[in-house]
Amino acid sequence: MWGLYAIAGIVGIFIGSFLNVVIYRGPSLWALIDDDRGNLARPRSYCPECGKQLSPIELIPIISYFLQKGACRACGATIPRRYPIVEFLGAGIALLCAWRFGMSVEAVLGMLFGWTLIVLAFIDSETGFLPDALTLPLAVGGIAFNTVDLIVPWPYAILGCALGYYVFWGISKLYVMVRGHEGLGLGDAKLLSAIGAWVGWMYLPLVVFVGALTTLAFTIAKAGGIKNVSTTTATPFGPGLALGGFIALIMTTYSVY
Ligand SMILES: [Zn+2]
Structure with missing residues (x-):
């Protein structure tokens, strides 16, 4: 059972990292805002302030945020707190679903439901x-x-x-x-x-x-x-x-x- 929780938590954190990309790029992709931020695959993750692409280490969820003290290494721009928060929430959703539904199809579907809700919540609070x-x-x-x-x-x-x-x-x-x-x-x-x-x-x-x-x-x-x-x-x-x-x-x- 603990193995299941460990896997769910780690997968959840990495999914949370992807959710951040969707939250940032989705609104431009779906033409809700007038700003070109690329699509979900391209370009590689970059700092919106200085445009520098993130190195593999800077892509590690949560840990990189704290290692960099919440700022871009190149230009010092503040990284929104949303990034680690969404990564934690991604893991939280996965853990709660694993706890509630065990190892099952329901758990996986529940996670998909929860992760989609996270994206919707943050896009709504940013763009309305x-x-x-x-x-x-x-x-x-x-x-x-x-x-x-x-x-x-x-x-x-x-x-x-x-x-x-x-x-x-x-x-x-x-x-x-x-x-x-x-x-x-x-x-x-x-x-x-x-x-x-x-x-x-x-x-x-x-x-x-x-x-x-x-x-x-x-x-x-x-x-x-x-x-x-x-x-x-x-x-x-x-x-x-x-x-x-x-x-x-x-x-x-x-x-x-
Ligand atoms: Zn920067």
């Missing part, structure tokens, strides 16, 4: 977008794997996928009616729909609850106290939903028939 290029395959994947009841019975998955979208769509319409402006994007609806496809409709209230609490906490922290929060401060909802989705996955206790 949840790319269809990730939410739609995530939804299709959830439905596909659950047709054989892998994580939840398939009727729950189908209902979760549909309800996730329409409930959020409804909330966003209500928000416009009350506030008079858009506050929630349909990217959030697609993400909740994808999460519903993985964890089933019964967990949607939990996901939305965790999402709302997390978003509220972020908003207050960003404003520097509850008194400074203004109604126009927009905090992306994606990171909260992603956290809720992963918690729901770890909690799923459907006994299949």
Whole structure:
């Protein structure tokens, strides 16, 4: 069992390193931002400040960040803390899935689900977008794997996928009616729909609850106290939903028939 955890942790850290590449280059690849950062394979990883390509040692996850004291060796530019954080999260996802599902197909699928959620959360907090290029395959994947009841019975998955979208769509319409402006994007609806496809409709209230609490906490922290929060401060909802989705996955206790 410890061998399984060790492998999961190490693989998770290296996957986390790749997730950082997707988080950085995805938004330019999917034309969400106007900035050419290359595709997922090319060019080799470089410092965005001075353009220097990273040496093999500088590519070692986590360790290199601390060896370099969080700065580029060539130009001294600060490396965002996101890099080691995502690498730790990549490992955390892998360990939790290994713990929850053991050595199984479910564990591997759960990791893919969690890693995709990490990418979505960080892209949303950087750009305010949840790319269809990730939410739609995530939804299709959830439905596909659950047709054989892998994580939840398939009727729950189908209902979760549909309800996730329409409930959020409804909330966003209500928000416009009350506030008079858009506050929630349909990217959030697609993400909740994808999460519903993985964890089933019964967990949607939990996901939305965790999402709302997390978003509220972020908003207050960003404003520097509850008194400074203004109604126009927009905090992306994606990171909260992603956290809720992963918690729901770890909690799923459907006994299949
Ligand atoms: Zn540099």
